[in-house]
Amino acid sequence: MLSQIKQAAPLIHCITNYVVANFSANGLLAVGASPIMADEIKEVSEVVSSSDGLLINIGTVNDFTIESMLVAGKKANELNIPIVLDPVGVGATDYRKRVVRRLLKEVKFNLIRCNAGELASIAGADWQAKGVDSGEGFANTDTIAREVALKYGCMVAVTGRTDFLTDGHAEYHICGGNETATHITGMGCLLSAICAASLASSNRKEELKSLAATLKDYKKAAELSLDENGSFIAQFIDNVQKIAEVKK
Known part of the structure; x- marks a missing residue:
């Protein structure tokens, strides 16, 4: 799927966080997409x-960027x-809970x-998490993901050791x-950006299948990368780029 993104070369507008903006931009460039980071309303x-x-x-997120997110989101809805x-x-x-509920x-x-x-937080399920960490709990995340997907009429990708992707009906484990x-x-933030590129490069009828392939490619790039933290990022970007090379 990364090779399909490279062929399509989509422009991806990222209203993202300042911790990951550079990494996300470089990751999108590695798969052949064009990033633009703009949050001025x-x-x-x-x-x-x-x-x-x-x-x-x-x-x-802050009070200024949430308004930009809403304006951008509504415009994107208008233009499909x-x-x-x-x-x-x-x-x-x-x-953050109020922000996401509003979005x-x-x-x-x-x-x-x-x-x-x-x-779990979006669904109001019982879960223990610290900061941005995944945390732990006893709820069935597959079931919750299906419920959230149906409630909001969207696909849900829950990523971790094994990724779970669903539209509330069909599903994939990666x-x-x-x-x-x-x-x-x-790493998760870049994946979200690449998922946006995947959706922009896919036939709407094949979105779920294309996203599953994207998650698989992302995991493959990680598997091919060195285990040392200091060199992992460079290796990972290189491997993402290699996987995205257009097949002859």
Whole structure:
């Protein structure tokens, strides 16, 4: 699927957090997509209008960026541009919970890409999480993901040791990856950006299948990367780029 993104070369508008903006931009470039990071409310509508996909990531959200997210999301809905929501650390504070509730109420998302703790917070399930970590609990995340997908009319990707992807009806389990990736800031955020590129490069009838292939490619890139934290990022970006090379 990464090779399909490279062939399509979509422009992806990322309203994301400042911790991962550079990493996300470089990761999108590695798969052949074009990133643009814009959160000024005076221009987001115009930027969305010229983009092929939109990522909304709440990692460092504030009162100014939430308004930009809403304007951008509504414009993308108007133009039928696919949108990915990454509800980073939604369970960490009441403020983040209110932000995500508002986003889900006012914007129609194509995909929610989250970890188990973030999913549980969105669903109001019992779960113990710390900050942006996945945390732990006894709820069945597959069941919750299906319920959330049906409630909001979108796909849900719960990523972790095994990824679970569903639209509330069909579903995929994607295994693999590298434990080192869990110790690297921004791996999930980049994945959300690449998922936006995947949606922008896919036939709408094949979105779920294409996203499953994207998750598989992402895990494969991690598996091919070195285990040392210091060199993992460079190796991972190189491997993402190799996988995205257009097949002859």
